[in-house]
Amino acid sequence: MAPMGIRLSPVGVGVLCLLGLGVLYHLYSGVISNRLAAFRQRRNVDLRDLLALSVEAAVLGGKEVKRVREENGLQEKSKGKTREGADDPLTMGDLESHRKMYNIMRNTFPDITVNSEEHDQVVDETLLWSRIIPSDIAEKITDQNEVPAESVTVWIDPLDATKEYTESLLKYVTTMVCVAVEGKPVIGVIHQPFNDFTAWALVGQEHVANVHARSSYSITPPKVIVSRSHSGQVKNYVQEAFGNSTTVVEAGGAGYKVLSLLDLPTGEFMEQADIYVHITFIKKWDICAGDALLRALGGHMTTLKGEAIEYSDTPLNKGGLVASVGVDHKDTFIVELMGSTY
Incomplete structure (x- = not known):
């Protein structure tokens, strides 16, 4: 006796087609997702760009630190006590500097990790790096040196020496940016807003800095x-x-x-x-x-x-x-x- 054939109704054919399309969609979307993930993992950043951005961020934060101090708008409060039992002050200078420095770093390179001493909910998506490489950096660093974005951790201090800042001991005040790659510090920027001086350095095959x-x-x-x-x-x-x-x-x-x-x-x-x-x-x-x-x-x-x-x-x-x-x-x-x- 001949085997009986299986007949599908038009509805059944439609269901199978939909199932097949669904399988193909998931397979295709999985391939696309994997390719996108691989693309994201391969995204690199240039250390010279990061150095120029770090200098710009430190100077930008320093302008806020100086402005708040000159306008006497500190609005000082305490974050608590240090381990030594001293007050740990917070001022508008800390916050305004943080907002500038943190947002310009994150907006320019969203794939890097940025850690700041301060925390704030203010987001300013208009802050972007000018893309200007300062002449002293351009003269000393001519080659590209790219690293994976996920290997980069940035450490920001929007206002170092806040206690002295509140006491008008302004020579001690700095804003700082550091870029670490795989946990090792490779870029350091220390800006003195009340002395209008910025020290920077890049650690690499050829260590370069503007200080000695x-x-x-x-x-x-x-x-x-x-x-x-x-x-x-x-x-x-x-x-x-x-x-x-x-x-x-x-x-x-x-x-x-x-x-x-x-x-x-x-x-x-x-x-x-x-x-x-x-x-x-x-x-x-x-x-x-x-x-x-x-x-x-x-x-x-x-x-x-x-x-x-x-x-x-x-x-x-x-x-x-x-x-x-x-x-x-x-x-x-x-x-x-x-x-x-x-």
Whole structure:
């Protein structure tokens, strides 16, 4: 007996066709999604562009910091207490600078991760990078150096030394941007809004910067720069490590302290120090830009145990820090002195 054939009604044929189209659609959309995901993963950013943008963002934020201070519009309030028990102030200078710096970075390169000290709901989609490469950057960096966007983490400090800002100790105030690639700081920008000076550096095959290390540093004993907010505790630590004859300089702002280690064209505006020491917790937006600057100049910023600081995860550095240009932190001299007392 011949096998019976299967007859489909027009409705059944239509259902099968729809099912087939659905399968094809899902297969096709899956291919497209995978290709789009691969395209997104391959999206790169040029480090020279990121450096120029970082300089522009830091200067833009600095203008807001200066404007708010000159208009006496601080509207100061406290974010709480620091670990040392001091007030942690917040001003409109912090917020207005954050809004400019954060939004211009995110609007220009939406695929990178941007971490800022401040948090705010104000979104300004009109802020975009001018696409101008400053002449000093263009002259020193002629080649492209692209990195995957997903490997980039940007750390922004919209107003470093807020306490000093409220006390009109304005020489300590900076705005800072740091670009880390796979956790390593490669771009550092420290802008002094009340001195109209911007230090920048790019760490790469050829380290380039617009600032220089000093010709000599004193190490035995050094002049050590520390935080104003808990100087007594640090003084004891420093003198135990380097000896009672060590000179200790108190200053505000991590950005300012790093600049004090360098030879700046505005030297009369700055303290000069040989080593920067901090012994308590410190946030990475405070130190990342300085770390990149020092690396580009052959210097170092490490934990007190001589370990490199990583800049792609938690914002808190718990290991303290020692920063210098004239000392190798792997040298037994530093490891023994710092490690034995920490």
